[in-house]
Amino acid sequence: MLTLADREEISRGVAELLQYKEIAAPIGRDASAVSREVNRHGGRDGYRAVAADGAAGTARSRPKPLAVDRNPVLRSRVVGLLRAGWSPASIAGRLARDEPVRNAGKGIC
Incomplete structure (x- = not known):
């Protein structure tokens, strides 16, 4: 599970046009996890850390409707x-x- 700090680091890396593996290394994640995170929350053009964190929190909330x-x-x-x-x-x-x-x-x- 990514933290808000992780997502802020991802957001900075995306803004600097770094490759996913370059973003993933400092936060101790795999490049595929960073790629999924960015794609799930707006892509390279629309990724925002706070919005992604809020959406992830909502998706994690329980109980979910059957x-x-x-x-x-x-x-x-x-x-x-x-x-x-x-x-x-x-x-x-x-x-x-x-x-x-x-x-x-x-x-x-």
């Missing part, structure tokens, strides 16, 4: 399968099998 509460189509499928007698584990497996790419890494099940 996927079935955020997606009415998913909720409908899950409710239908539950009413048909499916177990929650079977539903999770079915959803992962039916849409593996869309669900990858999102903790939908």
Whole structure:
């Protein structure tokens, strides 16, 4: 997890047009972590440390709404399968099998 100080160092490096590996070394991070951070929060032209820190804090906040509460189509499928007698584990497996790419890494099940 990056700190605000790390993000300020990244912001300075981006402003100086340094390569990601040159920015990453002083803060003890991998260049790929710096690259993801910059791309996730505005790119080289729009990266701002304070804004990135606020957005990251919001993204980290818990509890997050469940996927079935955020997606009415998913909720409908899950409710239908539950009413048909499916177990929650079977539903999770079915959803992962039916849409593996869309669900990858999102903790939908």
